[in-house]
Amino acid sequence: MEQFINLVRIQINLKGLFSYGNTLILCISGGQDSNLLYLIFTVLKYQYNLPLVLVYCNHYWQKDSVLNQQNLTRLVYLNKHPIIFCTPFFLVKQGEFNAAFWRYTSLQRICFFVNADLVLTGHTSTDVVESFLFYLIRGSQSRLITQFQNITLNEYSKLYFFTVKKTTLRKLIDSRLNIIINTSANLLKVIKPIQNLTRYEVYHLINFFYFPIWVDQTNFSMRYARNRIRYQLLPLIRFYFNPKTDINVHRFLNTLFDDITFLDYLTLKLKDLNNITKQTNFFSYTFAFFFSCPYIFQKRLLVEGFNQIKVRQFNYKNLELILKFLYIQFYKPELRKKPIILIINKKIKVVVNYSVFYFYSL
Structure with missing residues (x-):
């Protein structure tokens, strides 16, 4: 156990995951990953002087989750740690996205209430492989790769406090808002300290200490895509293609x-040097500069511009439509004699005026 604690300590010091005296929120579910994280930080909190607050999010999808809540209460009582039990005031629909959205918005509120700096989660290296395959199959953009690092910054549009009505919050859940990319600077810093450990190592550590764990039955349900990747896709890849797939x-x-x-660094440099306007509600480039850049930077310049004007709910199809429209305007300059306005998805307005094009958020 001492070797694993030293391994986590080395990762903390090398990557600067947190500073001395930071207030931390530790997400605990009663499973083997979060319990091991709790054991490690029970030791490390004295070395780094860390005020530790535990949070357990109960979706109330299973009846025995109440028994798990009682078990966690006994655990934190013995170690004299504060714990917050987070429960929904409406029915959280069963699904990976709905559950994650509710958990992260709840954690954001708790961070504000307890004045916490960071959130600790018990993701392992096996979870990283499963998440990578999940995002790859779903066709997510490469920017989501940053989620697999030890530090993740999640953004939210606003804080949801008790003034929000239940019907309004249900609409937010049902509209499938993106919890990773949103429209404000309310940052939630998530840290994954045991990401270098595999699930196999965690399992044997927990068994060695006879530490009581609670098994979430939804982890065995094949109705969730992540479980199909875990129990069907990954074993096939390891057996038939490469046993060292994880590495x-x-x-x-x-x-x-x-x-x-x-x-990203090159894109930001190009954007700062060639963006004609420095306003937050619109951005613009010249046709000569934009089409002198490689195709990959053309797309990235548009994405960074949309982030600047806080328009982030667009998809690959909208991006291709904008590029096609700009290509037509560039290769047919006679079309630019009069200003042209294009509105895309009722959120983005493109204005072409001679040698310059502008993007506005509606």
Whole structure:
């Protein structure tokens, strides 16, 4: 156990996951991953002087979750740690996205109430591989690769306090808002300290200490895509293609993250140097500059511009439509003799005026 604690301590010091005296929220579910995280930080909190607050989110999807709540109460009572039990005031629909949206918005509110700086989660390296395959199959953009790092910054549009009506919050859940990319600067910093440990190592550590755990039955239900990846897809890949799939995926993700970080840096430099306007409600480029850039930077410049004007609920189809429209305007300059206005998805307005094009948020 001491070796694993030292491994986590090395990761904390090398990557600067948190500072001395930070107030931390530790998400605990009663499972083996979060329980091991709790054991490790029960030791580390004295070395880093960390005020630790535990949070358990109960979806009330299972009857025995109440028994798990009682078990966690005994655990924190013995160790004299504060714990917050978060329960929904409406029925959370069963589904990975709905549950994650409710948990992260609840954590954001709790961080505000207890003045916490960081949120700790018990994600392991096996979870990283499963998440990568999940996002890859879903066709997510490469920016989501940053979620696999030890530190993740999640943004939210607003804080949902008790003034929000139940019907309004249900509409927000049903509209499937993106909990990772949204429209404000309300940041929730999530840290994954045991991400270098595999689920196999965590299992044997918990068994060695005879630590009581609660098994979530939804982890075995094949109605969830993540469980199908865990129990069907990954075993097939490991058996028939490569038994070292997990190691290779981690190596690929580290390389890809470095490449994405470098491309993001170049994109921001190009945007700052060539964006004609410095306003927050619109941005503009000249046709000469925009089409002198490679195709990959054209898309990235548009995405960064949309982030600037806080328009982030657009998809790949909208991006391709905008690029096609700009290509037509560039190669047929006679069309630009008069100003042209294009409205896309009732949220983005494109104005072409001679050699310059502008983007506005509606």
